[in-house]
Structure formats: C-alpha cells, structure tokens
Amino acid sequence: MKNNLSSLAFILFTLCCWSQDLSTFEVTKDYIALTETVDSSASFKVYKGELSEKNVHTATPILGSIISKKESSRFTPLIPFTFNQKYTVVYNGVVDYFEINPPKDYERLSIEAIYPSSRKLPSNVLKWYIRFSKSIDQTNPYDHIHFLTASGDTIRKAILNLENALISEDRKLLTVWIDPGRQKRGLIPNQQLGAVFEEGKEYSLVITQEFKDKEGIPLKQNQIHQFIITTSDRKQPNVNSWKIRSPEVGTISELKIDFKEQMDYGSMLNRITLLNPDKKKVTGDLKLIKNESTLVLKPHKPWIKGEYEIVIDSRIEDLAGNNLNRLFDTKIVDETSKDIDKAFYSLFFSIK
Amino acid sequence: MKTLTSLIILLILSITSGTIHADSLLKVDFKTGDPGITSINSMTFGPENILFIGDSNSAQIVAVDLSSHPKVDNSKVKIDFLDKVIADMLGTAVDQIQITDMAVNPENSNIYIAVHHSSGIPVLFRVEDDKLKQVPLKDVSHSKTTITDPVAKDAKDKRGRELRKWAVADIKYHEGKVLLSGLSNKEFASTFRSVDFPFTDQQIYGSLEIFHAAHGEYETHAPIKTFLATSIKGNPHIVAGYTCTPLVVLPMDKIKAGEHHKGRTVAELGSGNSPLDMIEMKNGDKRYLVISNTNRPLMKMDFADLEAYQNALTTPVTKKGAAAGVEYVNLPYVNVLQLDKLGDGFLMIKRESTGNLLLRTGSSWWFK
Numbered sequence: 001m002k003n004n005l006s007s008l009a010f011i012l013f014t015l016c017c018w019s020q021d022l023s024t025f026e027v028t029k030d031y032i033a034l035t036e037t038v039d040s041s042a043s044f045k046v047y048k049g050e051l052s053e054k055n056v057h058t059a060t061p062i063l064g065s066i067i068s069k070k071e072s073s074r075f076t077p078l079i080p081f082t083f084n085q086k087y088t089v090v091y092n093g094v095v096d097y098f099e100i101n102p103p104k105d106y107e108r109l110s111i112e113a114i115y116p117s118s119r120k121l122p123s124n125v126l127k128w129y130i131r132f133s134k135s136i137d138q139t140n141p142y143d144h145i146h147f148l149t150a151s152g153d154t155i156r157k158a159i160l161n162l163e164n165a166l167i168s169e170d171r172k173l174l175t176v177w178i179d180p181g182r183q184k185r186g187l188i189p190n191q192q193l194g195a196v197f198e199e200g201k202e203y204s205l206v207i208t209q210e211f212k213d214k215e216g217i218p219l220k221q222n223q224i225h226q227f228i229i230t231t232s233d234r235k236q237p238n239v240n241s242w243k244i245r246s247p248e249v250g251t252i253s254e255l256k257i258d259f260k261e262q263m264d265y266g267s268m269l270n271r272i273t274l275l276n277p278d279k280k281k282v283t284g285d286l287k288l289i290k291n292e293s294t295l296v297l298k299p300h301k302p303w304i305k306g307e308y309e310i311v312i313d314s315r316i317e318d319l320a321g322n323n324l325n326r327l328f329d330t331k332i333v334d335e336t337s338k339d340i341d342k343a344f345y346s347l348f349f350s351i352k
Numbered sequence: 353m354k355t356l357t358s359l360i361i362l363l364i365l366s367i368t369s370g371t372i373h374a375d376s377l378l379k380v381d382f383k384t385g386d387p388g389i390t391s392i393n394s395m396t397f398g399p400e401n402i403l404f405i406g407d408s409n410s411a412q413i414v415a416v417d418l419s420s421h422p423k424v425d426n427s428k429v430k431i432d433f434l435d436k437v438i439a440d441m442l443g444t445a446v447d448q449i450q451i452t453d454m455a456v457n458p459e460n461s462n463i464y465i466a467v468h469h470s471s472g473i474p475v476l477f478r479v480e481d482d483k484l485k486q487v488p489l490k491d492v493s494h495s496k497t498t499i500t501d502p503v504a505k506d507a508k509d510k511r512g513r514e515l516r517k518w519a520v521a522d523i524k525y526h527e528g529k530v531l532l533s534g535l536s537n538k539e540f541a542s543t544f545r546s547v548d549f550p551f552t553d554q555q556i557y558g559s560l561e562i563f564h565a566a567h568g569e570y571e572t573h574a575p576i577k578t579f580l581a582t583s584i585k586g587n588p589h590i591v592a593g594y595t596c597t598p599l600v601v602l603p604m605d606k607i608k609a610g611e612h613h614k615g616r617t618v619a620e621l622g623s624g625n626s627p628l629d630m631i632e633m634k635n636g637d638k639r640y641l642v643i644s645n646t647n648r649p650l651m652k653m654d655f656a657d658l659e660a661y662q663n664a665l666t667t668p669v670t671k672k673g674a675a676a677g678v679e680y681v682n683l684p685y686v687n688v689l690q691l692d693k694l695g696d697g698f699l700m701i702k703r704e705s706t707g708n709l710l711l712r713t714g715s716s717w718w719f720k
Contacts, residue, residue, distance in 0.1 A: 048443045062443035063475075063486050078486065079469045082444045137470035138391075139450035157624065160575075160595060162535065163452065164393040164408055164519040171472060177535075180595075214471050216448050 025089075027098055029080040029215075034073045038066070038091050046075055047088040053095045056088065082216055102217055109134055109213040114205065114225050115265035116319055118291035122233035123197045126321040126328065128176040129265050130207065135171035137212040144211040145176055150202040157182070158196045171214065175266060180321075197229040233320040236327055237261065239312055244349045250302050257295045257310065264317040265292050271313035277306025303351050310347040376400055379417055379493070381550050387414045387494045392466035392474045394532075395455040398525035398549065403455065403464065406499075406520030406532055409472075413523070413530055413547060417493040423460035424480055427695055431482055431711040434701060438467055441484060442475065454690035456699055463699060463711075465690075479711070497551035499532065518543070525549070526581035526588070526604075533576035533592070544576060544590075546607050580630045580641065585659050590615075593627030593643060598665070599677070601658075617665040618658060619677030622648055629691035631698060635719040642698065643680075644688035650700075652718065653680040683718055 026033045038044040045061040064077040073091070081087065083102045088095060115129040130145075142165060147155045157179055166175035182196050197203060207223040243258040255274070265288065274282040274297060284299035314324040321328035324345055378400055391409035398404055401419035431437060439446045448470040455464050463479040464487065476487040499518065520534045532545045579592040581604065588604040592615060600615035621627065625647040632655075633640045639655035661678045689709075690701035696716035704710055 046443065048440050060437065060440050063441050077443055078475065079442050079444065079471055079473045082448065085444065087443065135472070137448065138472060139448060139468055139470050161626075162519060162521075163628075164391075164521065166519050166535070169409065212448075212470060216445070216470050 025096075025098065027081075027100065029083075029100060031074050031076045032081075032089060032098070033075075034091055035071065036073065036092070037071055038068055038073045043093070044068070044073055044075060044091045045089075046077065047090070048085065049088065050086045050097050051088040051095075056090055056095060059088075062087075080215075084216075102215070106217065107134070108217065108220050109136065109211070110219070111207060111223050116262055116292060118262055119227045120230050121197075121227050121262075122231065122320050123195060123199050123229045124232045124234070124320040124328070125197065125229075126178055126180065126317075126319065127264055127266060128178070128205065130174045130176065132172045132174070132213075135214040136167065136174065137214055137216065138165055138167050138171060141165050141167070141174055141211065142176065144208045146206045146208065147196065148204040148206055155196055155203075199229055199231055202226060202228050233261070233318055233322065234327060236322045237263070237316065237318050237324055239324065239345045239347055242347065244310070244347065246349050246351055247299075247303050249305050249351050252299050252302050255297045255299070255303075257297075259293050259295070262291050262293045262319050263288070264319055264321070267315060267317040267323075268292065268295070271316045273311040275309040275311060277304060277308065279309070282308070305351055307348055307350050310349070312345045312347070314342050314345060378402065378550055379495075381495045382415075382417055382493045383495070384491065384493045386490045387416070387492065387496050388412075389414055389474060389489050390472070391452075391468065392476060393452055393520040394523040395453045395464060395466055396523050396525055397455055397457050397459075398530075401457060401459050402525075403457070404523055404525055404530055404549075405466075406523040406534075408519045408534075411499050411518065412496050413499055413532070413551075414494055414496040415530075415549065415551070416489065418457065418462070418464075418487075419459075421457070421460065421462050421478060421487075424462055426456075426461045426463055426479060426699075427697075427713065429463065429479060429482060429694075429699070429711060429713060431479070431484075432708055434465075434711050435709045437484060438465075438477070441486075442467075442469060444469060451690065451701060454692055454699070454701055456692045456694050458693065461695060463694070465701075465711075495551055497547060499545065499547075521575060522578045524579065524581050531579070531581060531590070533579055535575040544579075544607070578627050578630045578643075580632055582632055582639075582641075582655075584655075591630065591641065591658075593621075593630060595626050599627075599643075617677070618661050618663075619653070619680070620665060620675055621645065621651065621680075622675045628689060631691055631693050633693065633698065633716075633719045635696075635716070638719065640719055642683075642691065644691040644700070648682070650683040650685040650688050650691070650714075651680045652683050653678055683714075685714060 024035045032046060034044070044066055046064065047056060047059050047061055051059055062077050064075050067074045081100050083100055086097060086099045088097055110133040111130060112133050113131040116125065142159050142161045145159060147158045149155065160177035160179050167173070178196050203226070205225040205227070207219065209219050209222050212218045237259065241260050243260065245256040247253040247255050268288060272295060276282050282297070282299055284297045287296050288294070289296055312324065317323045325342055388410055389405060389407050391407050392405050393408045394406040396404050398415070401417060403416045403418050405414045405416060407414055435446050435449065435451065439449055442449065450468045451465060452468050453466045456462070457464070465477045465479070465484070467475045467477065469475065476489055477484040478487050518534050518536045520532055522533045524531045528549055530547045530549050532547070534543060536543060575595050576592045577595045579590055582589060582591055584601060590602045590604055590607070592600045592602070594600065598617045599619040599621060600617050602615040621643070625645050628644045628646060631642050633642055641653040641655060641658065643651045643653070645651065657678050665677050685700060685702060687703040688700045689703060692699050694713060698714040700714055701709065701711050
C-alpha cells in the first residue's frame, strides 16, 4: 500500500513538471506513455540527451519495447529511465523533451553498519563489510572506497579491486577485501609496498559521496569511519578458549559464547550450529555483539536438560583471516603450523 | 534425372544434419524459456555455439544456445567510444554501466559483450557491422545448474544464506567440463570449481584450492583472477593468473572435489599489477599464451618456454617491478581490459590515452 501511494505520488510529481505541450504524456522511471496512437513503432523513439530535430536522425535510440493500442502507446525502456537525465522523445514527427527528477522526499542512501565494528583492529585486518540502507549501484563500487592515513593521504592499492564486486543478494551488504598480497608476508606487494596498516597509527575508511544507490543517487556526503591499528594477529582462533555462559533450564534466556577475540562478521554467519540433547538443531535468533566477539542465541523454545553440542565450521575466521585449521599466511618451514584438514569442531555444555 | 537425384541427396543430407543438430547430446536437456539470468559476470563459448554464463547473483551457470545467430565477418571490427555507445543505447550515464566480459564465438565470429547497469539489470550485446544489437535472454534455449555453496544450500538460516556470495571471476569450458574460478565474501580461498556438462540433477561439485608458494617462504591461498585450460607437454593443465601476479600451473587430473593442491609458480609478472584475461594463440605447431593486465601491456609467452620451464619460483624478486620465471615479450597494446581470440588474431576492448574505449582487433602477425 505504502509502495502504491509513493508510486502515485511520484507520478503526480513528475506530471506536475511537464510543460503544456507535454500534457499528452505520462512518464515514470519505467515507461513513457502517449495518449495517442503512433503511426508505427519506427515513429516512436526515445533518445538520451536533448537532441535537436536534425541530430535525432543520426542518434542511436534507447533500447526498449513499444506497445501500441487504440489511442495510446507506451515505450518501456530496457533499463529504467535515469533520474536527472534529459531525454528526447520523438513520435509522429513531433520532437519533445523530458527529465525525471527524484521526488523531494527521496530517501537517500545511508550506511547502517560497518564491520569490524571495533575501533581497535589488528594490523593484518583482512576484510570489511559495509551495510547500506538500500540496494547499491553494483558497477565499480570499490572506486568510491578509500583508506586514509591520519594526515589525510590515500593509501594506494589498499583494496582488492574485484571486477565483480562482492555484493549480497539484497544488494545492501558490500564486502571489501584489503589487498591480501599486501597483508600476506613474503608476497611482492607486501615486500615492495609494505602492509596496508601500521601498528599504533590511526586511519579512516572513507566511503565517498560518489557512492550511489541503484537509482544512481549518491550519498549525501562522505562517510568516514576512524580506527586505530594495534599489533598483528598471527594466532588461530582456539575454540577451547571460548567461554560459554549456559542458560537456565525451562527458560528462553540467552546462550552466550564469548570468543575471546573479535571475529570476522561474514565468516561467522551460518557457521555455528547448536544441537540439543536429542541432536536436533536448536532454532532461535542469533546475533553478534561486543564488536563481534560474542555470539548470542535466544532460542525459540525453552532449554531442556542435558548435554548440548556447539558445532563450529572450521572456516570461521578472525579479523586477520586465520581460521580453525590454518593461519592466513604460514611459514612453510614451520612444521607445527601445517594445515589441519578438519571440517568441524565441537564444544559441549550441559544444562542441569 | 541426375539433377533430381542430387536434389534428393541434398534434401536427405540437410534433413540428417538438422536431426543431428536437434539431437545433439550436449543440448538434449536444453529447454526454451527464461533462465532467470540476473548478472553476467563471466562468459565463454563451448562447442556447438553454446555460451556459458557465470551468474553470481543467481548463483548459477547458464548454457545458452546461440546457434541461431548468423555467421558474421568481424575481421575488421572497430567501435569507438564503446562505453558511450552502450550508455546512449541504455539511456544512462557512462558511470552507471560496467562492461563485465567479452566473448567471441569461434564458430561464427560473433562478438558478445556483457554489461551491468547500476539498477542491477544485465544486458548482452552482439556486434554486427560495427553496431551493437541487444541479445534477449528471456526466451532462449538453455540449460543451467546452481553454483550455490553446498554448505549454504543446506543451511536453515536465511539471513546467512542471503549474505553468502561467491563472485565468479573467470569461466572456461574444457572437454565436457565447465571450470570456474572465484572468490567468496566469507573466507579467503582460491576456490576453483569443475562442473560436468551437460549439467545433471545430481551435480557433483569439484571444489578445490590451488595455492602457490611465495618465494619458498610462505604459502598463500589467493583468488585466481583468470585462467586457461590447455595442454602442457601433451597433458591437460590449468594455467592460472592470480590477483597478486604469479602465474601458476597445475595438472588437471589433480582437480578433484574437496582436494587442495599446490600449483607450481612459473612466472612473476611484476608487482602492482593484476592479470585480467588469458588466451591461447596458435600458428601451426607454435602456441602462445597472451595475457592482458591492469598495469602492464599485453604479454606474449611462448608455450615452448613454458613447457621447458621445469622449475618453481622459490626466490624473491628483489628488483622492484621486475618479472621472473618464464620469459615473455610485451606487445604494444596497453590498457587492454577485455581480450578474446577472433579468427587467427585477437579482439580487445582497450582504453586509449585519449580516453576512448575502443573495440578493435589485434593482428595475427604477432604470432607468425
């Protein structure tokens, strides 16, 4: 209902913008409709930009489909019309122009969360996640993300600039990899450019104003997230050091698992399963708190007596990309650091 | 009478060839309809005019039959300001489109260019007479399979599943298998997948990690940016280009589900650079590996040198920006963003120093 109302408001808004001679139009982002029949599909075309009658003949029309009915015709562009873009429409020998502006109450793109959420991070931090308020423009998003030093200099080649950006299905969560070649000791980028971050120094993650939503409307202003770098993390997460706060039987109070270190937000999702004494999965609401160092599970059903098993996927990572089986970068000569090939780890606790 | 006999023979032959086409073993499971493609991250041609599309958004590989497209002569193709032409055709700004891949059908020289728009809509174009034509993908003969991570597929937590992402970096077809490289947003690993084609309901994923030694000191798991399935000393191999410049080879018979293998680093292509595309060029018995890069010119490497190089790079490259391992020559083409074979030569999308994004051919002369 809300969507319908806003669509209606939007159409009304756009119609209010028409000049007198365009009164036969209805236009939205998705189509332009005439209240008259066109002679043929060839005589109803839309072009990008404000073109003169002379230039129209040499320009390439916009791709789209035309449905022509008695006393009405509709052009649907292959991709929706762009806000703030001028267009030329040609029909039955008439050349005219239109532009669609975003509604005045257009909800601008904003940033809801940045992970890791802690302001103190190890120097070999590997991944960032940025959660946006709405779907983002998926073309070249990394061009608008930078890391700055305390003096405001941009760190060159800090981000792994993937051609196919890592954006979630709802297009609201963007994953940003620090260039692993610089974070991994021994690789050429690391040797020649050094690690991206230095211990004891302050930095900023900047999402620039040019970052756009899927409608092409940018952020209102640069978004700045400051943090300080501490020593590197070159230890694997150890499940045996985790602290479990058992809930009381018969309640739906929270189970808390303290990892004793900050974990990587993305790698933790969906990777820890709780089995009840009957070895059935416990369902509930999961969340990461305290800078992603603690997992909280609030069950849908009350806890029962017996031994519970926490099953942990070995691929969970700390902030430096170390998982339960291996360190992110491993010295080959160090025999003790050889990879272990174990898919899952288990922890047990009892509810009495 | 003789003419009539010839006509009958011709008719029988044409019916027979039509039957063979329709009953092609590779296309027997193809259905006509909407494959639901929501992104075109990477493309490659297999046999019989089949285009394989790596669709990260829908976590699928789609095989599309494009045999209805006519044979074209693109030997002198040239399109200036390609990004502007595409933006104009889509009615949008240049900074709201991204050319994600380019593929040439070796059967009929048709050129295909995949584009993403900021709205999330992918568009496929075909080049004919130096003009772009949209290729509709809503009603096509196709077959498809999922590339969803098996762990995530079983998971009950919807939120986690939505956030899982495996971005296809490159896709190739080799002797009944579709090969993909990519990177997940969850863990840092060089996941490489091998999927049998024709696709089956009981799809078995070959998923492995190819990692390489960095100068004998550290082992590293890294994403493969681009790769090639080829023959080295008569045996099938993967030649892989990593995001942090090493060129690595691995025998294909080692690619088995769930296994981890260390590839042999045969070249370092210079720091501050990342490979973008790889093709194999042939001239008689001579074969060449051609690599386009982010910050280096087009490189030409002789397969004879690659095959002769039995070492693995184990010592650090100390000279800044220097290369090591199998030798190569730089071809005079810079900022080559997309690369594929076209006839005896090759095809590029390259950024000129003037800012012009140009679709043009490269001569076979370089391989003679």
